[in-house]
Amino acid sequence: MTGFVVVIPARYGSSRLPGKPLLEIDGRPMVAHVWQRASESAATRIVVATDDQRIVEAVKAFGGEAIMTRADHPSGTDRLAEVARCLKLDDDTIVVNVQGDEPLLPAALIDQVAVRLEEDAQASIATLAEPIGDVDTLFNPNVVKVVRDVHGRALYFSRAPIPWDREGFTSRPALLDTDAWLRHVGLYAYRAGFLAEYVDWLPSPLEQLEQLEQLRALHHGHCIQVALSTEPHPAGVDTPDDLQRVRQYIERNAPGGK
Numbered sequence: 001m002t003g004f005v006v007v008i009p010a011r012y013g014s015s016r017l018p019g020k021p022l023l024e025i026d027g028r029p030m031v032a033h034v035w036q037r038a039s040e041s042a043a044t045r046i047v048v049a050t051d052d053q054r055i056v057e058a059v060k061a062f063g064g065e066a067i068m069t070r071a072d073h074p075s076g077t078d079r080l081a082e083v084a085r086c087l088k089l090d091d092d093t094i095v096v097n098v099q100g101d102e103p104l105l106p107a108a109l110i111d112q113v114a115v116r117l118e119e120d121a122q123a124s125i126a127t128l129a130e131p132i133g134d135v136d137t138l139f140n141p142n143v144v145k146v147v148r149d150v151h152g153r154a155l156y157f158s159r160a161p162i163p164w165d166r167e168g169f170t171s172r173p174a175l176l177d178t179d180a181w182l183r184h185v186g187l188y189a190y191r192a193g194f195l196a197e198y199v200d201w202l203p204s205p206l207e208q209l210e211q212l213e214q215l216r217a218l219h220h221g222h223c224i225q226v227a228l229s230t231e232p233h234p235a236g237v238d239t240p241d242d243l244q245r246v247r248q249y250i251e252r253n254a255p256g257g258k
Contacts, residue, residue, distance in 0.1 A: 003044030004114040004189070005093060007083050008034055009076050010100030012052035016239055021055050021100050023243060026250045030237065031055065032062045033103035033250070040107035042114070043096065049083045075213055081195040091193025094118060098187070103246055104234035109187055116152075116227040117189040123153065123225040124194035125217055128185035130229045137183065144184040144212060146226055154224040157184055157212050182226075185233045188214075194222065 010021035010031050017023065021031040031048060038046045048059045051071040059066035067086060073079045080097055089095065094114050098105060109128060117126035129146050132138050138145070141159040149155055156162065161169070163180060194217075204219035206212075217224060237243050 002094075002118065004042070004096055004118075005087070005089065006038040006041065006043040006046045006096045006098050006110065007080050008038065008046065008048045008098050008100050009079050010034075010048050010050045010055050012050070012055060017237070017243065019054075020237065021050070022058055023237075025103060025243075025247050028062070029058050030103050031059060031100055032064075034098060034100055034105070035059070035062065035064050037103065037105045037107055038098050038110060041096075041110035043110065047083060047087070048100070049079050077190075077195065077213060078199055080190065081199045084192040084195045089192040091191065091196070093192040094189050095192055095195065096187075096189045099236055101238065102234070102236040104249065105187070105236075106231045106234075108231050109185075109229060109233060112227060112230055113187050113189040116225050117191070120151075120153075120223070120225045122223050124191050124222040125214070126189040126225040126227065127154075127214070128187050128229045128233065129182040129226050130185055130233065131179045132181040132183045138181050144186075146182050146184045148182070148226050152226055154214075154218065154226050156218070157210070157214055159210055159212070182228075184226075185229055187233065 012019055014020045022029045025033055035046060048064060048066040049069045050056060050066055051069055056066040056068060067083055069079050069082050080095060084095055094117055096110055096114050098110060113126050113128055117123055137143050138161045144157055144159060145162050146157045147155045147162055201216055201220060204216045207215040237246055
């Protein structure tokens with residue numbers, strides 16, 4: 001495929017883990033591990049977007065590129081739009097948003113979402129999904145579900161268990177016997193031109209109800225391509241327990257690890 005740009009938003013503030021991008025994992029800041037995952041992809045440029053000079057200095061220390069962005073962006077997509085504008089990216093340039101708290105993200109998924117967007121000229125965004133195999137996950141409102149059309153484009157995203165099995169869900173089912181349900185994986189690729197449009201739109205009514213930002217794009221008639229993940233998408237770091245889990249995983253899997 002043609003080249004794409006990875007942007008890693010890395011804010012310093014976090015209610016549960018202040019200074020999260022700089023927390024140490026195996027002797028390096030978390031943002032360095034995320035950068036390493038991105039560098040294993042086919043990206044031609046990787047940029048950390050932050051609101052704190054300490055993160056800029058940490059990125060420069062391991063040889064990365066960082067850019068200071070405004071601290072008051074209402075969403076991560078707005079921050080990406082600022083980066084695309086600062087870098088003067090062409091409208092057709094593909095920008096992959098890799099969250100700064102995903103140090104275990106497989107590079108193959110970064111490539112997959114970029115390739116999927118390049119393959120669908122009518123889509124403005126590409127993202128990923130994976131099958132849901134258990135009832136608790138399906139009915140969990142913290143797990144975002146997605147339904148697709150025949151071309152793999154998103155019809156809708158919801159916190160509700162969609163699609164609703166009219167006959168099978170008369171009561172809470174004990175198990176799921178088809179692969180009709182998909183969990184949205186929050187890894188996105190955008191066209192830079194779309195990002196420039198997005199910042200001028202107000203939140204849509206459905207977005208406000210579901211608290212799902214991607215519904216703004218659907219509201220304005222943009223296509224979102226949804227591919228099935230080729231690999232599992234590991235959870236990111238949101239809590240101290242998550243941080244300990246990742247530290248133990250990297251320690252076990254490092255050369256010479258236990």
